[in-house]
Amino acid sequence: MNQTLDILKRSGLSVTEGRREILNLFIQSEGALAHADIESNTKISFDRVTVYRTLQTFVENGIIHQIPTTDNTILYALCKDKCGSGHHHDEHVHFICNDCEKTICLDDVIVPSVKFPEGFHPLQSAMVVKGICSDCIKN
Amino acid sequence: MNQTLDILKRSGLSVTEGRREILNLFIQSEGALAHADIESNTKISFDRVTVYRTLQTFVENGIIHQIPTTDNTILYALCKDKCGSGHHHDEHVHFICNDCEKTICLDDVIVPSVKFPEGFHPLQSAMVVKGICSDCIKN
DNA sequence: AACTATTTGCAACAATATTGCAAATATACT
DNA sequence: AGTATATTTGCAATATTGTTGCAAATAGTT
Ligand SMILES: [Mn+2]
Ligand SMILES: [Mn+2]
Ligand SMILES: [Zn+2]
Ligand SMILES: [Zn+2]
Numbered sequence: 001m002n003q004t005l006d007i008l009k010r011s012g013l014s015v016t017e018g019r020r021e022i023l024n025l026f027i028q029s030e031g032a033l034a035h036a037d038i039e040s041n042t043k044i045s046f047d048r049v050t051v052y053r054t055l056q057t058f059v060e061n062g063i064i065h066q067i068p069t070t071d072n073t074i075l076y077a078l079c080k081d082k083c084g085s086g087h088h089h090d091e092h093v094h095f096i097c098n099d100c101e102k103t104i105c106l107d108d109v110i111v112p113s114v115k116f117p118e119g120f121h122p123l124q125s126a127m128v129v130k131g132i133c134s135d136c137i138k139n
Numbered sequence: 140m141n142q143t144l145d146i147l148k149r150s151g152l153s154v155t156e157g158r159r160e161i162l163n164l165f166i167q168s169e170g171a172l173a174h175a176d177i178e179s180n181t182k183i184s185f186d187r188v189t190v191y192r193t194l195q196t197f198v199e200n201g202i203i204h205q206i207p208t209t210d211n212t213i214l215y216a217l218c219k220d221k222c223g224s225g226h227h228h229d230e231h232v233h234f235i236c237n238d239c240e241k242t243i244c245l246d247d248v249i250v251p252s253v254k255f256p257e258g259f260h261p262l263q264s265a266m267v268v269k270g271i272c273s274d275c276i277k278n
Numbered sequence: 279a280a281c282t283a284t285t286t287g288c289a290a291c292a293a294t295a296t297t298g299c300a301a302a303t304a305t306a307c308t
Numbered sequence: 309a310g311t312a313t314a315t316t317t318g319c320a321a322t323a324t325t326g327t328t329g330c331a332a333a334t335a336g337t338t
Contacts, residue, residue, distance in 0.1 A: 014284065014335050035325080047287050052326070068207035068267055072295080072325085093253060098262065106259075111266070112251045114232060119273025120245075123237065127250070127266045128207055134258025153304050153315065174294085186318050191295070211294090211325080279338100286333070294325065302317065308310085 003027060011061040018046050022054050023063070031102035032067050032075035032094070067094045067103060068126055077105050091125055097133035104133060142166060150200040157185050161193050162202065170241035171206050171214035171233070206233045206242060207265055216244050230264055236272035243272060 004023045008015050021042050026033065033041075038051050046054075055076060058064040067075040079090050093109040096102075111127045143162050147154050160181050165172065172180075177190050185193075194215060197203040201222030206214040218229050232248040235241075250266045 016285065016335070018286075048325085049288085049327085050286060053285080066209040068209045068265075070205040070207045070213050070265075072211055072213060074209050074211060093255075095255075095259060095261075106256065109253055109255060112253055114248055114251055114266075114268075116232075116234075116248060116268075117245065117273065119276050120234060121271040121276055122234075122268045123270040125266065125268045126207075126209075127253075127264065129253075129255075129261045129264045131262040132260040134256065137258050137260060155304070155316065157317075187294085188296085188319085189317060192316080281338075282336085284333105284335070286331105288329105288331090290328090292325100292327070294323100296323070297321085298319105300317105300319090302315105304313100304315070306311100306313075308312095 007063055011063060013057065013061060017044065018050050018054055019057075021046075022051065023058070026064060026076070026078045031104050032077040034073045034075055036073070065090050068128060069096075075103050077103070080105070080107050093127045093129055095133060096128060096130045097136055098130055099132055099136035102133060146202055150202060152196065152200060156183065157189050157193055158196075160185075161190065162197070165203060165215070165217045170243050171216040173212045173214055175212070204229050207267060208235075214242050216242070219244070219246050232266045232268055234272060235267060235269045236275055237269055238271055238275035241272065 004020050004027065005015060007023060008019055013019060021044060022038055025038060025041055035051060035055065038055070039045075039048065055064070059066060059076070062079055064076045065079050067077060069075055075094075077094075090105075090107070091111045093106045093111055095104045095106055097104070111125045113122075113125070116122060143159050143166065144154060146162060147158055152158065160183060161177060164177060164180055174190060174194065177194070178184075178187065194203070198205060198215070201218055203215045204218050204222070206216060208214060214233075216233075222228060229244075229246070230250045232245045232250055234243045234245055236243070250264045252261075252264070255261060
């Protein structure tokens, strides 16, 4: 049984063409994807609404996670850890390359914990770093 | 000379009613502001377009900085350090309260540096933490 | 194969963002 | 203070992005 099917079944989601293709896109893709990337990169064209709903479903089921940006988009990337419904625990650093514009999950770079002032109770942390990625530094 | 005027002049920006009022809003406001907050909280109502352009100008001149989010909004907050044109250096942690929904600049909590894999050259880091803020923890 | 629960596409709508251009305003200069 | 010049603003038109209800289509179940 292939990976795509595997992931969908494990989450108890019914297997549809849209979910299969979108999930595949994430599996094959190196970097994170925005809604717009998905719309333009799927062979079969799905309705925009389906893409929105599929992404939402995947996030809710711990299949993909969101990456915050400062440009009115949300990026999504495959969860590699064993995230479940509502339980995301991929607190890794995300790297945005200024050159190739790719956003990469640095799965092995854990977001460090910091000391907060009295009274602040942190629950989830996100860290996004901009710079030059390892591919682009060569050129 | 008041603070608002001071900031605008120091950046070499011409002083207009829109810029004065929007900058004032930032100075008075506790937390970060989204575009929508600005539209609804300014007494005199400016065109949406003016708000967009004003925010952009302020960011470019190091008057305000952006805070990434995962909900298709960009938050903006006053720069407290001496940022200039294109040179932002407010690498502090941002705290989003799940309760009161405010986003607070923790100016004294510096984003820690992390060790990146070979070839990755970080330039700017952002860290956003969700949780319960010091005001809300009391209730 | 038939039944049921879920998902999809469509349509309509709402919200958000971008651009060109002429009118209004701010600053610089005399 | 008055005029010239540079900058900013509002408007209109357009584009992009996101949401909702509902009927048709499809997937899982028996
Ligand atoms: Mn990631
Ligand atoms: Mn800040
Ligand atoms: Zn790169
Ligand atoms: Zn709070």
